[in-house]
Amino acid sequence: xxxxxxxxxxxxxxxxxxxxxxxxxxxDICARLGFDWLLFDGEHSPNTAQTLLGQLQAVERHxxxxxxxxPANDPVIIKQYLxxxxxxxxxxxxxxxxxxxxxxxxxxxxxxxxxGVASGTSRAAGFGMTPNYLANAADGLTVIVQIExxxxxxxxxxxxxxxxxxxxxxxxxxxxxSLGHLGDPGHAExxxxxxxxxxxxxxxxxxxxxxxxxxxxxxQCCEQGYAFVAAGTDIGLLVKGGKALLDEVRG
Ligand SMILES: O=C(O)C(=O)C[C@H](O)[C@@H](O)CO
Numbered sequence: 114x115x116x117x118x119x120x121x122x123x124x125x126x127x128x129x130x131x132x133x134x135x136x137x138x139x140x141d142i143c144a145r146l147g148f149d150w151l152l153f154d155g156e157h158s159p160n161t162a163q164t165l166l167g168q169l170q171a172v173e174r175h176x177x178x179x180x181x182x183x184p185a186n187d188p189v190i191i192k193q194y195l196x197x198x199x200x201x202x203x204x205x206x207x208x209x210x211x212x213x214x215x216x217x218x219x220x221x222x223x224x225x226x227x228x229g230v231a232s233g234t235s236r237a238a239g240f241g242m243t244p245n246y247l248a249n250a251a252d253g254l255t256v257i258v259q260i261e262x263x264x265x266x267x268x269x270x271x272x273x274x275x276x277x278x279x280x281x282x283x284x285x286x287x288x289x290x291s292l293g294h295l296g297d298p299g300h301a302e303x304x305x306x307x308x309x310x311x312x313x314x315x316x317x318x319x320x321x322x323x324x325x326x327x328x329x330x331x332x333q334c335c336e337q338g339y340a341f342v343a344a345g346t347d348i349g350l351l352v353k354g355g356k357a358l359l360d361e362v363r364g
Contacts, residue, residue, distance in 0.1 A: 116254070136168070156205050169197065181201070257281065261288045273319045322339060
C-alpha cells in the first residue's frame with residue numbers, strides 16, 4: 114500500500130471514520146464502506162496492543178489506511194504499535210516542537226531515533242521475513258501529531274515544521290476545553306483558533322487534518338484545504354442509526 118504521507122500529498126481530501134468500538138468485527142464492516150482511512154483509538158477507547166492487532170488484521174486487506182492513535186506520546190507504546198504493523202500513527206496532545214521531535218524519534222531506529230529493534234519477532238517486519246525491513250522501515254511510516262491545546266496553538270508552526278512530522282491533526286474537542294469552551298467545539302473562538310492552526314500548519318508546508326462536527330462541516334473542511342477529515346465515529350453511527358430506527362418504528 115502507498116504510504117499514507119504520499120496519499121496525503123495527492124491533493125484529494127481523504128475522508129476517515131473513527132473506530133472507537135475496539136472490535137474486530139465492526140472494524141471489518143467499516144473497512145468495506147469506502148472510507149479512505151480508519152482511525153483506531155488507543156487514547157479514548159478500551160484498546161490494548163492485542164485488541165488493536167485483531168482490528169488491524171481484520172481491515173488491512175481492505176482499502177482504508179489503518180491509523181492508530183497511541184494513548185500518549187510514549188516511545189514504549191509507539192514501539193508496540195509499530196511492531197504489530199501500524200504504519201501510520203496519530204500522537205495526541207503534542208504541545209511543543211520538542212514533543213513532536215520526541216514522537217518522531219520514537220518511530221525511528223538509531224541513529225535517527227530510539228525505536229527498539231525486534232525484527233525477528235516483529236509482525237511489521239514480517240517476523241523477520243521482510244527483506245531489509247530495518248533499513249527501509251521509516252520510508253513507509255507516517256507520523257501525525259495532534260494539536261489540541263492553547264499552548265499547542267501558539268507553537269503550531271514550529272510543531273508542523275518539525276522534521277519527520279508528516280501531518281498535523283487538529284482536535285477540536287480538547288482544543289475547545291483548553292480554550293474554556295468545554296463541550297462546545299463549534300464556539301466561534303474555537304473555530305477561529307482552528308483556522309489559525311490550519312494556517313500555521315499549511316504555512317509550514319504540511320497537510321492538515323481535523324475531526325469534523327457534521328457531514329456539512331466535513332464538506333466545508335475539504336473545501337478549505339484539509340488533506341484528511343474524520344467524518345464521524347463508529348459509535349456515532351450506531352447511536353444515530355438506532356435512535357432513527359426506533360423513532361421511525363414508533364412514529
Ligand atoms: O479533541 C478532539 O476532538 C479529538 O481528538 C477527537 C476526539 O478525541 C474523538 O474521540 C472524536 O470525538
